[in-house]
Amino acid sequence: MTEPIFLEPVFHEKIWGGRKLETEFGYKIPDGKIGELWAISAHPNGPDVIANGPLKGKTLDVAWKEDQDYFGHQKAKVFPLLTKILDANDSLSVQVHPDDAYAAAHERPGELGKTECWYVISAEPGSYLIYGHHAKTREELADMIHKGEWDKLLRKVPVKTGDFVYVPSGTIHALNKGIMVLETQQSSDTTYRLYDYDRVGKDGKKRELHLQQSIDTTTVPSQDPKLNITSEQKDDATITTFVTAPLSKFFSVYKIDLDGKLTQTPTAPYTLVSVLDGEGTIEADGQSYPIKKGTHFIIPNQIKSWTFTGKMMMITSTPGEEE
Numbered sequence: 001m002t003e004p005i006f007l008e009p010v011f012h013e014k015i016w017g018g019r020k021l022e023t024e025f026g027y028k029i030p031d032g033k034i035g036e037l038w039a040i041s042a043h044p045n046g047p048d049v050i051a052n053g054p055l056k057g058k059t060l061d062v063a064w065k066e067d068q069d070y071f072g073h074q075k076a077k078v079f080p081l082l083t084k085i086l087d088a089n090d091s092l093s094v095q096v097h098p099d100d101a102y103a104a105a106h107e108r109p110g111e112l113g114k115t116e117c118w119y120v121i122s123a124e125p126g127s128y129l130i131y132g133h134h135a136k137t138r139e140e141l142a143d144m145i146h147k148g149e150w151d152k153l154l155r156k157v158p159v160k161t162g163d164f165v166y167v168p169s170g171t172i173h174a175l176n177k178g179i180m181v182l183e184t185q186q187s188s189d190t191t192y193r194l195y196d197y198d199r200v201g202k203d204g205k206k207r208e209l210h211l212q213q214s215i216d217t218t219t220v221p222s223q224d225p226k227l228n229i230t231s232e233q234k235d236d237a238t239i240t241t242f243v244t245a246p247l248s249k250f251f252s253v254y255k256i257d258l259d260g261k262l263t264q265t266p267t268a269p270y271t272l273v274s275v276l277d278g279e280g281t282i283e284a285d286g287q288s289y290p291i292k293k294g295t296h297f298i299i300p301n302q303i304k305s306w307t308f309t310g311k312m313m314m315i316t317s318t319p320g321e322e323e
């Protein structure tokens with residue numbers, strides 16, 4: 001019998017974090033400004049521990065190395081995805097992430113680039129994102145960054161609860177105050193900060209900026225990805241496809257709105273699931289497991305069919321095809 005892989009989340013304190021992971025999701029979180037919950041993570045800066053089954057007690061990165069039966073014998077050296085919940089009680093730095101080639105060459109061998117995407121769990125009225133920029137050439141970009149002409153450079157985009165935002169590597173972006181998202185991203189922790197609102201941290205210091213790396217890795221001119229969001233009915237569920245290949249070669253992301261039963265079969269070697277609202281069960285391999293808002297798990301390769309029952313909203317994701 002193979003069980004879904006449930007994970008014990010890792011929390012990260014951030015200068016911009018808040019308490020919504022406790023007040024909205026009911027997690028027992030450490031004191032302080034908790035900005036990030038690493039829900040499904042094998043990244044060395046915060047790998048999750050597996051909470052059940054034969055792999056119980058292992059971290060996900062170790063399971064990836066030792067127990068490939070669960071992941072379909074993938075060639076990649078590292079688990080390629082990372083799922084987080086972010087609570088932006090204050091605005092995040094204006095930032096950009098490199099692609100795979102730049103991250104491996106300039107950070108450390110094996111570090112991935114970072115294409116990410118957000119499902120907006122909640123956004124206070126009037127919320128907006130920084131997304132993209134107005135520079136026409138790299139020289140103009142460098143000039144505006146060095147002069148700190150942020151109002152001229154940065155594009156502001158309104159955002160509301162339920163939106164989906166795809167952020168390819170090379171896109172200047174920032175989550176702003178009052179927004180909570182479920183993030184699906186490449187397993188990377190490389191961020192280049194252009195601007196951090198001149199804030200100082202607990203240690204009285206400003207966080208490091210990375211102006212040259214930002215100028216090198218930003219896509220110029222800015223590009224808007226052509227999303228093709230579609231929905232279909234299956235059993236008692238509406239399944240929305242937010243992004244998939246060929247637009248995103250790193251992951252596919254779906255939303256499931258369920259009121260009743262939904263049976264699924266795999267579309268990839270393994271599937272990541274985050275329950276964002278409601279409660280119910282997942283039945284797999286003859287066993288039923290309770291799941292509810294705040295539960296995150298992986299459906300491993302050995303499970304060839306599963307059934308969700310209940311009234312729930314879930315975000316699921318699958319890895320892109322290996323090259």
Ligand code: ZN
Binds near residue numbers: 191
């Ligand atoms: Zn980012």
